Amino acid sequence: MESSSSVAPEGEGVAKVLRSLGSSDPTQLEFLAGSNPGRVSIVHGKTAEVTWSDEGGRETTSTCQFATVLNLRPVAGDWVSVRDGYIVAVSPRRTALRRPGANQRDVQVMAANLDVVLVVVPIDRELNLLLLERLGVMAWDSGARPVVVLTKSDGSQIVDSVVDEARLAVPGVDILTTSSQSGHGIRELRGLLHEGVTAVMLGASGAGKTSLLNALEGTSEVTRAVSRTGEGRHATTTRRLYRLSSGGVLLDIPGIRLLDLMVGQEGVDEAFADITELAEQCRFSDCHHDGDEGCAVELAVANGTLPLRRLESWRAVQAGIATNDRLKDRTKISKRRRAPKPPRPDEFDLDPD
Ligand SMILES: Nc1nc2c(ncn2[C@@H]2O[C@H](COP(=O)(O)OP(=O)(O)OP(=O)(O)O)[C@@H](O)[C@H]2O)c(=O)[nH]1
Ligand SMILES: [Mg+2]
Ligand SMILES: [Zn+2]
Structure with missing residues (x-):
């Protein structure tokens, strides 16, 4: 989007629509001059369903085509400029949930402009700590x-x-427990999803994401009994944005597999x-925490203040990053296009297009 022709939306009617679509501050959004501002709720191949506002603040939901020249491929949650049934620009993304693309060389943006990433993990069976940890990294990586949410x-x-166990895997992250069956924790969850908040549910297939949506709204979107292995059967097959009665906006997406999880270094440091x-006390600043001399991390494991499992997870995640970095280098994507106020600028460079 050319900055010279980008404008903030005007008029209280328009602002009201944009707030109801999940913007806490519509004046911070940018759209092309001479177009209508809207938000993508779902993408179907080369079209997208967009809810947009006309100049008078009247709202329409319609299926839009993509203009031939488009700065980014639209995803659910994108703010877009609409003109004559076409998406003519995708606004800069504040945050984005990412994972490796189909051919392992791209990064796929799954959802954009999120405030909250709900990491959804069920606890009716043994807690999958590895999955929780990786989802946590991915959530941090999004910038949201x-x-x-332990379902x-x-x-x-x-x-x-x-x-308590979960808290160790995702230090510093708020944890809710819920039951879509009994309604436990649903009120607390609803409290997070007030006007101006866009949230996405990230979790394995069968974790209970769509059931949460149904519990929040009293709706009956399709859920499915989990197969014995829990793999290979997705009840939800698209990513769709829902407007909640609590005022917020919630994205339901298909289950993600452990295999699909990618990480960037930024998310790792926080996760x-x-x-x-501990690493700040290692003797060497480039310590690998793997037999290095004077390693404070390994010392902490030895004296029991850091669980060995944490160090093992960290090593596994580091190995994943090294692989991803090599893959990124191969794509030779330029680092030119940067967002003006980027929490995670590199996402723009990595969009598969
Ligand atoms: N006992 C119990 N079962 C639940 C709860 N929430 C969901 N389930 C069951 O778990 C199964 C999977 O729930 P879904 O909501 O479809 O899971 P999902 O995360 O949306 O799955 P995908 O769409 O495939 O990613 C269904 O059989 C639900 O009835 C809960 O709180 N308690
Ligand atoms: Mg689902
Ligand atoms: Zn060390």
Whole structure:
């Protein structure tokens, strides 16, 4: 989008529509002059469903084509400029949830402009700490605020100790427990999703994401009994934005597999704040925490202040980053286009297009 022709939306009617679409401050948004401002709720191949406002603040939801020249490929949650049934520009993304693309060389943006990433993990079976940790990293990487939602609490006898366990895997992240069956925790969750908040639910297939949406809204979007392995059957097959009665906006997306999780270094430092902090006391600044002399991290493991599992997770995540970096280098994507106020500028360079 050329900055010279970008304008903030005008008029209280328009602002009202944009707030109802999840913007806490419409004056911070940018759209092309001479177009209508809107938000993508769902993408179908080469078209997108967009809810947009005309100059008078009248709202319309319509299927829009993509202009031939478009700065980014639209995803659910994108703010877009609409003209004559076409998306003519995608506004700069404040935050974005990302994962590797189909051919492993791209990064796929799954959802844009999020305030909160709900990391949804069920606790009716043994808590999957590895998955929780990786989802936490991905959530941090998005630039939005992660909140862990431990679902299916009705199926656990040991909720409190599971919460303690989870807290170690995602230090500094708020944790909610919910049951879509009994309604436990749903009010607290609703409290997070007030006007001006856009949230996405990130979790494995069968974690109970769509059920949360239904519990929040009293709707009946399709959910499905989990198969024994829990793999390979997705009840939700598209990413769709829902406007909640609590005023916020919630994105339901298909389940993500452990295999799909990618990370950037920024998310890691926050997700592994315990290790980052200890690392400051390592003798060498480039310590690998792997047999290096004077390593404070390994010392902490040895004297029991840091669980070994944390260090092992950190190593696994580092190995993943090294792989991703090599892949990124191969794509030779320029670092020219940067957002004006970027929490995560590199996302623009990595969009597959
Ligand atoms: N006991 C219990 N079961 C639940 C709860 N929430 C969801 N389930 C069940 O778990 C299964 C999967 O729930 P979904 O909401 O479809 O899961 P999802 O995360 O949306 O799955 P995908 O759309 O495939 O990603 C369904 O059979 C739900 O009835 C809960 O709080 N308690
Ligand atoms: Mg679902
Ligand atoms: Zn070290």
